Amino acid sequence: MKKKVAIIGGGIAGLSAAIRLISSGNKVTLFEKNTTTGGKANELRKEGFRFDTGPSLLTMKFVLEELFESARINTDDYIKFTSLSTLCKYHYPDGTLINAYADREKFAGEIEAKTSDKAESIKKYLRYSKRIYDLTAELFLYKSFKEPSTFMNLRALKTLLNLRSIDAFRTINEANQSFFRDTKTIQLFNRYATYNGSNPFEAPATLNIIPHVECSLGAYLPEKGIYSITEALTKVAEDLGVSIQYNCNVEKITHKEKVVKGVRVNGIEEKYDIVVAGSDVNYTYINLFDNLEIKESRKYKKLTPSSSAVVFYWGVKNYTSPLSTHNIFFSDNYKAEFDDIFKEKRTPRDPTVYVYISSKTVQGDAPEGGENWFVMTNAPYSEGQDWLNEIKIQEEVIKKKISKTLGINIEQHIRFSEVLTPPIIEAQTNSHLGSLYGISSNNRNAAFLRQGNRSGYFKNLYFCGGSAHPGGGIPLVLLSGKIACDLIRKDYD
Ligand SMILES: Cc1cc2nc3c(=O)[nH]c(=O)nc-3n(C[C@H](O)[C@H](O)[C@H](O)COP(=O)(O)OP(=O)(O)OC[C@H]3O[C@@H](n4cnc5c(N)ncnc54)[C@H](O)[C@@H]3O)c2cc1C
Structure with missing residues (x-):
């Protein structure tokens, strides 16, 4: 099988598909609109601090290893992992602290x-x-x-x-x-x-x-942080010959009736035998096909997006916290928290706060005497909320909760703060309404309704990524790239 394949998007899914497709003898070009690959799995560097911007935990590590093996690459040559002995420290409002040890x-x-x-x-x-x-x-x-x-x-x-x-x-x-x-x-x-x-x-x-996936199959952090997964996949793809084109926004998927002809990138039309969309499914139907009204896209548009997040990246100075790499500060009323997110469509008034400090495990992620805090609360997908106000509410309540639990004034230790909101996630990655994981799984039928990895309408269009089957999260989007590639092999070999 030697086909000319275009992949839209250099997120983890697009990179996974690129590695498999080049390994099976195709000519692969990957278009990424940003200056870096990774999509949601990116990094931020500031004043000597380094932050993973999105995912903070890797589960089902064997999925990543199998991808490397499929390309005859030794994972250890590109990336090394630390297995976490404490998965998470859970802080409760009454002062209880539960350590979730990896040891059962x-x-x-x-x-x-x-x-x-x-x-x-x-x-x-x-x-x-x-x-x-x-x-x-x-x-x-x-x-x-x-x-x-x-x-x-x-x-x-x-x-x-x-x-x-x-x-x-x-x-x-x-x-x-x-x-x-x-x-x-x-x-x-x-x-x-x-x-x-x-x-x-x-x-x-x-x-x-x-829980089985995390507690029994294991939770990992690469020795150099999550972004090193993006770096490793990008390096492997390039070493194998994938042409990664940065700053290349795919504006349209060109087609004649039910056959995709190629892509239009920065005003220029290029012909391809196969197109794999690693971009969000809704975004792809709405923007790359001029709101194409086919059964598949109509069905998909009706589905509810998953939740999103508000994340603060704090450069913390002159403070060594008693926290672990992964920490949770629970809310008092969990039901009310999810009602806020999914029914009221606002950030929780009493949120559960997740704090990920990679510098507790990854050497060099914070300057001497400091820590890099990734502070996240769950949020609704973006629907015209006043995000400046939502950020203000979250910032206040988070600082109060953390200061009370740790018996400090965290404000005094924050050297700088950067923020990620659902609209920023949407702008950076074209994720529909800024959702983190495609469609929500609140509905029992979600698994059956999610976009399949082969278009049901176009003969030579395939999908991978968090909004396609089997869903969001690093291991699943890696698998989506594999499934798309398996289907292409089946269709063309
Ligand atoms: C704050 C946060 C925390 C998370 N925590 C975890 C976690 O702990 N563990 C976990 O497993 N997962 C986590 N996730 C989810 C995980 O990051 C995603 O499921 C996964 O990274 C999605 O990968 P993807 O390739 O499907 O999409 P994306 O990462 O969204 O990549 C899509 C790429 O396509 C590019 N693109 C889009 N449209 C175009 C176009 N027209 N032309 C060219 N390029 C285009 C985008 O720029 C982007 O690079 C988290 C996500 C976030 C944001």
Whole structure:
């Protein structure tokens, strides 16, 4: 198979597709509108501090390793990982601190010591989470969801005929309440819904596979931070011969009826045999096809985007915090927090605050005596809110909460502050309404409704990325690139 392929977007998904397509003998050009690759997985450097701007945690590391192996590349030559012994430190409003240790026995012991739940209930819960993973991963994550062959095996049919076994009829919160009696433990496990921008009070409990992915399969940070994943993928792609064109905004996907002809970039039309859109699906339909009205795009536009985020990047000086790499400061009322995000469409008035300090693990990410704080709260997708006001509200409440919990005045230690909001995310990456993970999974049918990796309308258009199957987050978008490439191989070999 030697085809001329254009890839739109140098996010993690576009890079994943580029590496696989060049490895299978194609001529690949990747167009990135920005000056760097990475999309949401980017970095910010300022006054001696370095920040990962988006993702802060890697799960399912084996997906990345398999991508390197597929290109006959030794992962260790490009990137080395630190496995985290403490996954996260959870701070509760009443002063309780729960350490989520990677070691299962230790974590279960911590839960028994700090809550009214038993250690055994954690083990039982993680077995349940593994069971859902074992039943669903192959079907929902690793293969195209639109190919009849995906469903033509006993295991897939068994899963689909028995949705009860994958807990599709309860919400995450309902399932978690059935395992634990302490609200602290329930809140801790409900939080995993936010890993794909969903609401634990609405999303199906099938998403309870996420605790297994993090707690049992492991959570990692590259030795040089998350952005080094972007750098490694970019280097591998270029070493293999992918032509990466920076500052190249794809303005249109040209087509004649149902056949894509190529792309128009910076005013110039170029012909390609195949186009892979690593750009957001809604953005692609609306902007690159002049609001093309086909069944697929009409259906997609009706779906609810996932949540977004407000992130502050603080250069913290003269302070060594008692925090870990990943930290949570929980809200008092989790239900009210998600009502704010998904119903009121405003930032939470009492948010759960996530603080990621890569300098606790990554040497050189902050100057001597300082720390690089990535401070994030979940937010609604952008819908005309007054973001200046929302930022002000978040900043005030976050500083108050952190200062109270740590017994300091954090304000005094902030040397500078930069901010990321949903409209900025949209402007930087063309993510529809600034959502982080494509469409939300609050609906039980989300997995079935998400855009497939092959266009149902155009003969030679494929999709990868967080808004296409199998969804958002680093491992899944890496897989989306793989599935798109598998389909292309199948169609053209
Ligand atoms: C604050 C934040 C925290 C997150 N935390 C985590 C986490 O801890 N763990 C995790 O796994 N995931 C996390 N995520 C999600 C993760 O970052 C994304 O799912 C993933 O990076 C998306 O990759 P992508 O390639 O699909 O899209 P993007 O990263 O959005 O990349 C799309 C690329 O396409 C380019 N592009 C778009 N349109 C065009 C065009 N017309 N022409 C040329 N180029 C174009 C954009 O510039 C961009 O570079 C987080 C995201 C954010 C923002």
